[in-house]
Amino acid sequence: xxxxxxxxxxxxxxxxxxxxxxxxxxxxxxxxxxxxxxxxxxxxxxxxxxxxxxxxxxxxxxxxxxxxxxxxxxxxxxxxxxxxxxxxxxxxxxxxxxxxxxxxxxxxxxxxxxxxxxxxxxxxxxxxxxxxxxxxxxxxxxxxxxxxxxxxxxxxxxxxxxxxxxxxxxxxxxxxxxxxxxxxxxxxxxxxxxxxxxxxxxxxxxxxxxxxxxxxxxxxxxxxxxxxxxxxxxxxxxxxxxxxxxxxxxxxxxxxxxxxxxxxxxxxxxxxxxxxxxxxxxxxxxxxxxxxxxxxxxxxxxxxxxxxxxxxxxxxxxxxxxxxxxxxxxxxxxxxxxxxxxxxxxxxxxxxxxxxxxxxxxxxxxxxxxxxxxxxxxxxxxxxxxxxxxxxxxxxxxxxxxxxxxxxxxxxxxxxxxxxxxxxxxxxxxxxxxxxxx
Ligand code: ASP
Numbered sequence: 001x002x003x004x005x006x007x008x009x010x011x012x013x014x015x016x017x018x019x020x021x022x023x024x025x026x027x028x029x030x031x032x033x034x035x036x037x038x039x040x041x042x043x044x045x046x047x048x049x050x051x052x053x054x055x056x057x058x059x060x061x062x063x064x065x066x067x068x069x070x071x072x073x074x075x076x077x078x079x080x081x082x083x084x085x086x087x088x089x090x091x092x093x094x095x096x097x098x099x100x101x102x103x104x105x106x107x108x109x110x111x112x113x114x115x116x117x118x119x120x121x122x123x124x125x126x127x128x129x130x131x132x133x134x135x136x137x138x139x140x141x142x143x144x145x146x147x148x149x150x151x152x153x154x155x156x157x158x159x160x161x162x163x164x165x166x167x168x169x170x171x172x173x174x175x176x177x178x179x180x181x182x183x184x185x186x187x188x189x190x191x192x193x194x195x196x197x198x199x200x201x202x203x204x205x206x207x208x209x210x211x212x213x214x215x216x217x218x219x220x221x222x223x224x225x226x227x228x229x230x231x232x233x234x235x236x237x238x239x240x241x242x243x244x245x246x247x248x249x250x251x252x253x254x255x256x257x258x259x260x261x262x263x264x265x266x267x268x269x270x271x272x273x274x275x276x277x278x279x280x281x282x283x284x285x286x287x288x289x290x291x292x293x294x295x296x297x298x299x300x301x302x303x304x305x306x307x308x309x310x311x312x313x314x315x316x317x318x319x320x321x322x323x324x325x326x327x328x329x330x331x332x333x334x335x336x337x338x339x340x341x342x343x344x345x346x347x348x349x350x351x352x353x354x355x356x357x358x359x360x361x362x363x364x365x366x367x368x369x370x371x372x373x374x375x376x377x378x379x380x381x382x383x384x385x386x387x388x389x390x391x392x393x394x395x396x397x398x399x400x401x402x403x404x405x406x407x408x409x410x411x412x413x414x415x416x417x418x419x420x421x422x423x424x425x426x427x428x429x430x431x432x433x434x435x436x437x438x
Contacts, residue, residue, distance in 0.1 A: 008036040032193075209261070226271070
């Protein structure tokens with residue numbers, strides 16, 4: 001059995017609902033459907049969830065939100081009419097509006113209604129059982145999900161045939177609705193897959209998987225066919241926007257493969273995410289993906305004899321800890337060490353930090369470099385394979401790109417290096433053209 005989750009753009013109008021039905025008909029294993037609220041139909045359109053938050057904000061300031069509310073319900077009316085459904089949501093729309101006017105609805109409850117109405121319509125359209133997320137996604141008071149009792153509750157609700165579940169929300173122990181953070185329908189899908197021991201969790205969106213590089217930098221980048229969870233973590237840490245953070249752990253815990261697919265191109269295989277791959281579908285390519293971020297600051301500390309002194313690094317890190325700054329990389333030489341972190345995180349306390357390092361470490365030199373970009377080449381196949389970093393740095397050298405810092409973890413899952421911000425895009429292009437593009 002497969003759990004299939006459809007994101008906002010896949011739920012935007014009746015045409016998308018039809019595509020979803022075809023996707024389900026193409027594979028009878030696709031029996032548990034998790035849906036988002038209706039998303040944008042075009043660039044200028046609005047996401048229903050955004051409108052719901054906007055509507056709530058109106059009521060908070062005592063402004064009438066009837067206009068926005070009408071935009072929301074008319075979208076669902078349109079889908080219902082275009083699909084020719086007899087399901088009548090009017091009484092529910094009216095009841096919600098009444099409670100909204102009476103200020104009897106919380107922000108989370110209102111925000112959750114986008115998914116709720118989507119799921120009601122989709123269940124009616126497919127002739128599937130509607131299973132409300134409020135009946136099984138159970139939050140604890142600390143805001144985390146009580147996985148075991150949620151899983152058990154869902155297993156008790158599913159009657160074997162196809163089901164449709166709204167994403168994004170669940171119930172607090174006091175009976176109130178609570179939402180996940182934005183984009184959280186992914187988590188509901190992962191929880192459903194874990195609860196029902198799905199063979200695969202398919203996450204359907206509007207792209208054909210995770211790209212090997214940012215399409216704003218590389219023209220038409222290839223899709224990553226297979227990626228491990230560890231690689232995915234590296235890719236998203238270093239900049240690639242992939243999945244909602246909490247999505248991964250429920251399926252990873254149960255070793256359920258996660259497949260990212262495109263509702264608008266269902267024949268594309270998408271990206272398969274798994275703990276390990278037994279067979280290598282592409283043995284030649286050793287880089288899985290290239291990513292990175294701009295705007296890092298390097299604080300470089302030099303002190304004669306540092307290598308034989310005890311506690312210098314601790315003193316530097318203690319200063320940063322005092323300012324609540326998390327350090328991303330610590331490249332070092334014999335008598336020098338640098339700390340690298342996002343410029344934004346140190347901007348307001350930089351001089352205080354430098355003053356404290358000066359006083360506590362008494363360095364010979366203390367330098368700050370900013371406008372630094374970090375680029376990460378990620379790939380499980382780079383590990384324990386000699387010559388890879390040599391090839392990467394040779395390609396960058398030939399392109400005249402100066403490398404300001406190098407970092408590789410002992411797991412050899414990535415090679416990370418720093419360049420000037422202005423070399424960021426060309427460094428990514430050089431790597432892509434040398435090692436990914438055929
Ligand atoms: N509708 C919610 C949002 O826009 C959740 C989701 O689509 O995953 O954030």
